[in-house]
Amino acid sequence: MAKQKTISELQAEIADNERQLAQLQHKQQQLENRRSYYEKGDRRKRAHHLITRGAAIESVAPLTKVLTETEFYSFAEKAFALPEVKGLLMEAVNEHNKNEFGGD
CATH class of the missing domain: 1.20.5 (Single alpha-helices involved in coiled-coils or other helix-helix interfaces)
Incomplete structure (x- = not known):
């Protein structure tokens, strides 16, 4: 017990x-x-x-300083929709990845 x-x-x-x-x-x-x-x-x-x-x-x-937030977003959407800008952005990303990951 x-x-x-x-x-x-x-x-x-x-x-x-x-x-x-x-x-x-x-x-x-x-x-x-x-x-x-x-x-x-x-x-x-x-x-x-x-x-x-x-x-x-x-x-x-x-x-861009004079634009309102809405106006700036509208501008940015239009600018980044341009094929030339998309191509430049893709080039920059590819260059970044090449440098980041040691590609050829």
Whole structure:
């Protein structure tokens, strides 16, 4: 037959379990903070990427600064639909891939 625990033993066991629970909750919070940090970093990188691309467009085509967002999107859609622009973009992507992946 199993020995019955005394009240002080049960209280010590409760205290130990509460300490372990607090440690696990702290560890969970650390992991959630780390995940949030990395997700924020990805968003910051993307925002930086978009800002620098937008700045590049404004530097080579300063007139785009006067367009509203809707007007700019309309312009960009029309410009990138032109066969000449599609061809230039494809050349740039192919050159990038060649340099990136060491193709001939």
